[in-house]
Amino acid sequence: MSFYDDYIARTPASAKAAQRAQAIIPGGVGSAIQFWPPYPIYVKESKGAYVWDLDGNRYIDYCMCYAAMVAGHADPVIAEAIAEQAKKGTLYGMPAVVATELAEEIQRRYPVIEMLRFTQSGVEATMYAVRLARAATQKMGVLKVEGAYHGASDVLMVSCAVPSNVPAGPPWMPTSIVESAGIPEGATKHTYIVQFNDLESLEYQLKKHEGEIACFILEPCMTNGGVIPPDPGYLQGVRELTRKYNVLLIFDEVKVGCRIAYGGACEKYGIEPDLVCLAKAIGGGTPLGAFGGRRDLMNLISPLGPAVHFGTYNANPLTTAAGLACLTKVLTKDKYAEMDRLGAKYAAGLKEIINRLGLPACVTHEGPLGGIQFVPEIPHTYRQANQCNKAMWREYWYGMLSKGVIPMGSGWFEEYSISAAHTDADIDETLNITEDVLKEVKKLV
Numbered sequence: 204m205s206f207y208d209d210y211i212a213r214t215p216a217s218a219k220a221a222q223r224a225q226a227i228i229p230g231g232v233g234s235a236i237q238f239w240p241p242y243p244i245y246v247k248e249s250k251g252a253y254v255w256d257l258d259g260n261r262y263i264d265y266c267m268c269y270a271a272m273v274a275g276h277a278d279p280v281i282a283e284a285i286a287e288q289a290k291k292g293t294l295y296g297m298p299a300v301v302a303t304e305l306a307e308e309i310q311r312r313y314p315v316i317e318m319l320r321f322t323q324s325g326v327e328a329t330m331y332a333v334r335l336a337r338a339a340t341q342k343m344g345v346l347k348v349e350g351a352y353h354g355a356s357d358v359l360m361v362s363c364a365v366p367s368n369v370p371a372g373p374p375w376m377p378t379s380i381v382e383s384a385g386i387p388e389g390a391t392k393h394t395y396i397v398q399f400n401d402l403e404s405l406e407y408q409l410k411k412h413e414g415e416i417a418c419f420i421l422e423p424c425m426t427n428g429g430v431i432p433p434d435p436g437y438l439q440g441v442r443e444l445t446r447k448y449n450v451l452l453i454f455d456e457v458k459v460g461c462r463i464a465y466g467g468a469c470e471k472y473g474i475e476p477d478l479v480c481l482a483k484a485i486g487g488g489t490p491l492g493a494f495g496g497r498r499d500l501m502n503l504i505s506p507l508g509p510a511v512h513f514g515t516y517n518a519n520p521l522t523t524a525a526g527l528a529c530l531t532k533v534l535t536k537d538k539y540a541e542m543d544r545l546g547a548k549y550a551a552g553l554k555e556i557i558n559r560l561g562l563p564a565c566v567t568h569e570g571p572l573g574g575i576q577f578v579p580e581i582p583h584t585y586r587q588a589n590q591c592n593k594a595m596w597r598e599y600w601y602g603m604l605s606k607g608v609i610p611m612g613s614g615w616f617e618e619y620s621i622s623a624a625h626t627d628a629d630i631d632e633t634l635n636i637t638e639d640v641l642k643e644v645k646k647l648v
């Protein structure tokens with residue numbers, strides 16, 4: 204039996220649940236990323252580093268809801284904060300102090316965030332940050348990185364997952380490829396693409412569109428295309444060039460914020476962007492995002508200024524209480540050191556297995572986020588990562604699933620995410636399983 208067949212054999216209840224869901228929900232899932240063929244597992248419950256599916260199979264989870272569950276699943280401290288707040292009300296439509304407290308905690312971690320606004324999600328955070336940058340500069344151009352995903356808003360749904368067989372233009376000036384039907388031409392007309400870790404590509408586009416560009420939005424450490432950390436000097440160069448060409452710099456820290464370090468990428472790499480987008484970690488497992496940064500820019504947000512930011516659920520007491528408990532009571536500084544230690548141990552273990560088996564693959568990671576890249580050389584750009592041997596990845600994915608590990612998010616371009624709930628025993632168990640699976644993967648070489 205193949206790993207794929209094993210997976211199907213052990214998940215009949217999920218198959219049934221998928222059939223029922225697919226009759227009423229497109230794909231049977233809430234977001235396309237939650238689907239994988241022939242159906243995903245349907246979850247019964249989760250706790251700490253584990254999830255259980257409807258058939259009662261236990262999985263060590265490294266997807267952790269695409270890196271959002273930094274504290275681990277069903278953390279008791281966060282659950283308690285949610286329960287206490289639910290008793291007092293979940294939505295007021297009027298401000299509550301808990302949102303201010305969470306904003307202050309975020310500011311302690313991110314001195315560059317002088318003011319912020321809360322959203323429900325990362326996609327809103329990036330969309331509003333771009334609107335604000337355009338409002339502040341009165342320019343419409345937006346620069347983004349090829350292969351970077353910033354949420355599915357029209358303006359940024361460009362060149363996020365360029366297939367490797369599609370001509371995507373020269374590396375210094377990648378073509379803008381719109382990735383959804385239903386986006387009006389005008390919405391993406393001003394979205395220009397550069398390559399990650401490539402200052403020449405950035406300067407080429409900045410010069411070509413000089414005077415037109417409002418902002419450069421990027422993940423300071425890429426997490427689409429596996430984890431691709433910035434090359435030494437790259438982010439410093441980005442900051443210098445954006446200043447030179449008078450372009451606002453937006454760090455999309457939706458995934459890496461309060462994740463790869465206590466103060467996220469700003470702290471880790473020592474760079475001061477003009478605006479920062481956050482989500483995932485700051486909500487403690489509830490839907491919460493934020494964008495913030497320079498006070499003079501944030502002063503342009505309504506009702507202080509002309510850039511509109513609205514939302515019935517914004518800064519609601521339920522999600523901000525969960526986020527506050529997560530950041531102040533669970534994700535203390537020592538937890539980051541522990542996640543880093545486990546991240547280093549896991550990456551080293553994976554490398555050792557890959558080297559021993561002589562597999563044409565490598566491992567990239569930044570603290571607790573990382574993954575196996577099924578390419579022989581460490582990638583520095585999305586294009587290089589996209590050379591991934593997809594057949595090998597698929598075998599790895601179903602192999603791990605069929606042996607009780609969700610090794611990463613559900614796509615070759617995703618990553619593993621170690622939470623505060625993972626332990627040495629989890630890593631050891633996972634490495635043993637990985638070795639068995641990779642031995643089979645090697646047969647595809």
Ligand SMILES: Cc1ncc(COP(=O)(O)O)c(C=O)c1O
Nearest residue numbers: 324325326352353354457458482
């Ligand atoms: C870097 C980045 N930005 C933005 C988003 C969109 O966030 P959300 O899914 O909360 O809308 C994601 C989602 O994974 C992301 O990884």
